[in-house]
Amino acid sequence: MDVDWQGDLDRWLAPFVAALRHKTRARMCPLYVAGLIGPGDRKSVQPMAARAGEVGYDQLHHFVAAGVWDSAPLEAVLLKEADGLVGDEAGFLVIDDTAQPKKGRHSVGVAPQYASSLGKTANCQSLVSVTLASREVPVMVGLRLFLPESWTDDPERMARAGVPKDRHNALTKPEIAIEEIDRVIASGARFGCVLADAGYGSSGPFRQALSERGLMWAVGLSRRQTVYPADVDLIFPVAKTGKPRKYHIPNQPPVSAEALLATAKWQKVSWRRGTKGRLTCLFAARRVRVADGHKHRMLDNRMQCMPGDEVWLVGERRSTGEQKYYVSNLPTDTSIKTLAATIKARWVCEQAHQQLKEELGLDHFEGRSWTGLHRHALMTMIAYAFLQSRRLKAAGRKKKSLGPPATTKLAGHKASDPRPLHATSTPTMSPL
Known part of the structure; x- marks a missing residue:
């Protein structure tokens, strides 16, 4: 492992820290992200605080679960950084969902529900995911919890979990996805085509909403x-x-x-x-x-x-x-090969889900609140984007000795992306 990855992380996190606009939070954020990236099998708050040695459990838990701060500025920085890494008019915005199995019934959004990633009904939380991708490189930019009716029909339960008032109305996963797509569009992040599985694509209103926004989709x-x-x-x-x-x-x-x-x-x-x-x-x-x-x-x-x-x-x-x-x-006039390649490009989000869970502890959060879950998810996405930035830099150094970049075409857009990184197998997410 590169011994200087923590120094690189501090430099890379500078715009995120600036967006927090608070001295203590500016210290907690790098420690939390470093805890997700660093060694250790368990990435929940208590073991991360113990490994860090610089901060107590109470401080780190307060930062992610109870501190009064707005996630939106950090989400905006993440979108800007993601666009710089993989934004491309010939790229993709991939919509999917990922399940986090849970025991009990008190963690926000947990309920017996069908989990497409598990292929069965399970007691779990289900999050709608949004991934910006190009050149077979994904950067996840959104994770939003889906609330089943067993939650939205129980105002007291929602209040105990700290679900915001504007989330008390039931929303389908396609409706949550459209909200997220609008957020990505508003940020100016570049992509050429929206991809989603049948859980979203079978919704006529979802497809029509994409078309109304002038988007290409498969x-x-x-x-x-x-x-x-x-x-x-x-x-x-x-x-x-x-x-x-x-x-x-x-x-x-x-x-x-x-x-x-x-x-x-x-x-x-x-x-x-x-x-x-x-x-x-x-x-x-x-x-x-x-x-x-x-x-x-x-x-x-x-x-x-x-x-x-x-x-x-x-x-x-x-x-x-x-x-x-x-x-x-x-x-x-799109060829069947281009149709197939576009449809199959969705696989990168599955790679991202796997790495966020196995390497960065997306599903390790042990709190029960809406705020804590979403902040933990945001920190894992920031950590993942940092690791992808290092991977792209390393690949760029290797490509200097290669010939001219290969280009492809999608939906009439000229691809400006360099030679693919050959991410055909799940790579390690170490900080290189």
């Missing part, structure tokens, strides 16, 4: 989602009896995404090199209109959603037999 979709072929026409049938129809209706019935691609042409596509060679899967893509428009009552008295905007429907068949479906508003 998101997962339920195989059961009904879609129309792109050439569907809206007709105005003449009623034989009764009142004349007021609205146009589709001239074709919708079918599931799975059924529409079942007869499509599937082809083997390789999107990047992994540790064991090129990564390939079978993909198929067709232009469709998702059935997520306004609802009309049909002649047989069924309620049917009208066609939405024209988009790409993409299917993936994995070697395991598993099939996945996606939808994207990338341009009509």
